[in-house]
Amino acid sequence: MRLTLTKAMTGALPWHCGTFRRQQNRCWPIGTVRPSCAVKTPMAILSTSPCPPATLIRWRLLFTHVLKNSRGKFYIKTLSGRMRVCQQAAHAHRIRGEIVALIQSVPVVSPTQVTPGWITDVLQKNGIDGTVSAFTMENVGTGQLGETRRYFLEYEGAPPANAPNSVVGKFPSDNEVASTTGKEMGFYRSEVMFYREAAHRAEIRTPKVYAAELDPDSHDFVLLFEDLAPAVAGDHMQGCSLEQARLALKEAAKLHAAFWNDTDLMNQDWVYAPEGSQGFYTTELMESSWVHFEKTYAHRMEPEVIQVCDKYIRHHAAWNAPRDMPKCFSHNDFRVDNMLFGGERVAVVDWQTSNFLGSGMDVAYFLGGAFDRETRRANEAQLLHKYHDDLVVQGAEGYS
Template sequence: MSNTVVSDIAELTPEWLSAALDAPVHSVRAEPIGTGQVGTCHRLELTGDGVPERLVAKLPAADTGMRAMLAGAYRGEVRFYTDLAATVAVRAPRCHFAALGDDGNFTLLLEDLAPARQGDQIRGCTPVEALDAVRNLADLHAPRWNDADLLGLEWLGRPDEAQARMLSELYGPAVDTFVADLGDLLDDSDTDTLRSCVDATERWMTARSERFTVLHGDYRLDNLMFPDDGAPGVTAVDWQTITLGLPARDLAYFLGTSLPPALRRDHEHHLVTAYHRRLVEQGVERFAFAECWDDYRFGVLQGPLIAVFGCAFGTRTERGDRMFAAMVARSCAAIRDLDSFGVIG
C-alpha cells in the first residue's frame, strides 16, 4: 500500500488511489464539499475492482501558511484514525487510507456517509436525536476511561497550568470582540455570563483532572451525521479537535449548545442519565450518577469557550455569526440554570 502523502486533489489519480486502496481503480471523479476554510474536502466517485463507489478525501488547506498553523489539528485527526479509532466504540467514518507528512500535509480517504443528514447547529435538535448522540458519545469515552496509556501520547495533550493561563489571557479580548461584533444577537444576561466565564476559565481548565478520557473537543450538531430515515446511528466526524480531558466537557458542550433552553431543561436529566447508563454498560466503574451530573454542570463552560474562539479566529460569515451567537446564548442559559459557577469553586 502507498504511504505517499498528497495534498492536492489533482494528485488523487487512479494510479495513486490504486496503490492507496490496494485495489485497481480505473477512474475517479472529484467534487468539492464544503467551503475549505480549514482544509479541502472532496467526494470521490470511483470505478474499479473491489473499491468503494464513493469516498471522501480530506486534504490540507491550499494556503501553505494556513497548513502550518493547522498542523496540530491535522495531526490529531489523522492519529485518531490510525491510533485510536479501533480502540473506542464511537461511530466514526471508516478510514480507508491515512498518511501524515511534514508542514501540515496529510491525506485521508474516508467512508462517504451519504445520504446521512448533517445536524444543524442553528436549528438545534430533538430530544430523540440528542439521546442518540449522547449514547454515541459515551461509546467514545468509556473504552479509554482513565486509561494511563493515553497520558503517554505526546500528540494527545491536555492543558497544563501555563496553557490555561495563556488561554484565559486570550479569552478576555476574544469576548470583547465577540460582544462588539455579535452583541446585538445576545441578551444582556448572556453578555454578563460570558464575562464571568473569563474570570473562571483558568481554574476551570485544569480542575477535575482525576477523570479523563479521549474527547472529541467539538462534539456538536454540525459535526454529526444522522441517518436520513430517522433511525438511531449518528456518526461523529471532524476529529481535528481531539484532546484529553474531563469526559463531561463533551457531554455538556453538546447538550448546552444543541438543545434550545426550554427543551434542554425538560430533557437534560434524562439525557445525562442515558449517557451515564451507557458508560456503566461499557464498563466504567466507581462513577456515580451524582458525580456525572456534577461534572455535567461543571462542563457547560466549554460551550462559550469554543464558540467565542471559533468566532474570533475563524472566517466571518452570516451563518457563522448566527451559529456562534446561538451556541453562546444556549450555553450561557445552561450555565445560569445549572449554577455552573457554583461548582467551580
C-alpha cells in the same frame, strides 16, 4: 503482506525474525534488553531486519514491541514510543490470535494530485483487489481548516464485491492562514494520528479509513475514508431532534468509556492532555476576546446574556484549573456540524481538535448548542442520566 505474531506469541512467522526464548508467558529475542516504556507487561520484541528485500516495500515500521497493558489489552508499540495497531486489523485485544505489526504507507497528495492509480494503490493495500480506471470529483462541506472531496469511482472490468462506489478524501485547507494554523497547532497531526492509533478501538462510529498519512516535513496530510452517504451532516444553527441527541450521546459514551482513565493513551506524544478543562483557550485569551466581543456586539445581546458571559469570564481561571482523574479521550468539538445522521447510529467526523480531557466536556459542549433554551432545560437531566448509564455499563468507574 503482513507480519504477524501467532496466538502463542512463539509460533512460526512469515519469514525469519530472530530466535525467541519462552519465559513466563513472555517471549524475547535472544540478546535483547527489556524496553523501558509506559505500557505495562511487554510481551515481545520483534525485528524485521532479516526480511527478504522483495518484501520490504516502504514499510513504515522496522521494529516494534508487542505489549499487553494492565487492563489486558494488546497493542503495538514502535521504538519511537507510539502505540499502533494496523488500521486494517480488528481490535488487537479482541482477536489476540493475530496482531498485525506493520503497514505500508502511500504518498501524501493534494486533491488535484489524486489519480486513479493512487486510489487503486490505497484500496489494494486495504484488501480491495480492484483497479480504478477513472473518477469524478465533487466538493463536500465547508470545513474551516480542511478541504473535503468525494470521488465517484469507475473500475476496469467488474469490481470486486468489497469495492466502494465512492470514497471521501480530506486534505489541508486551500487557505494559507487556515492551513498554517492546522499545521502549527497540530490539528492535522491529531486527526491523522487518531485514525491511525485510536479509531479502531474507540467504539464510537467513525468512517472506515483507507489511508491516514502525514508528511513529516511539510505537515501536509491526506485521509481517505469510506463514503457514508446517504447519511447527511447536521446543521449547528438548526440543532437536532431529541432522538438524534440520544444517538449522539450514546456514541459519546462509547468513546469515553473506551479510553476511560487510559494513561497509556494519554502519555502518547501525539495526544494533547491539558492539565485543566481544556487547553486551547487560556484565561488571558478568553478575557481579551470577551472585551472585544462585548464592545462590538453588546447592542445585539440581551442583558441576561451579557451577565452570564461576564460571570463566566470572571470564573474562567477557576473553571480551567488543573483537574484530577477521571479523564478520557474526547472529540473536543462534539457538535451537530461534525455528525452524520442516517440509520441506527450517528457517525462522528472531524477529529482535529481531539485530546485527553476531564470527563464531561464533550457532553456539556453538545447539550449547550444542540437545542434552544427551553428544550434543553426540559430534557437535559434525562439525557445526562442516560449518558451516564451507558458510560457505566461500558466499564467507566468513579464518575457520578
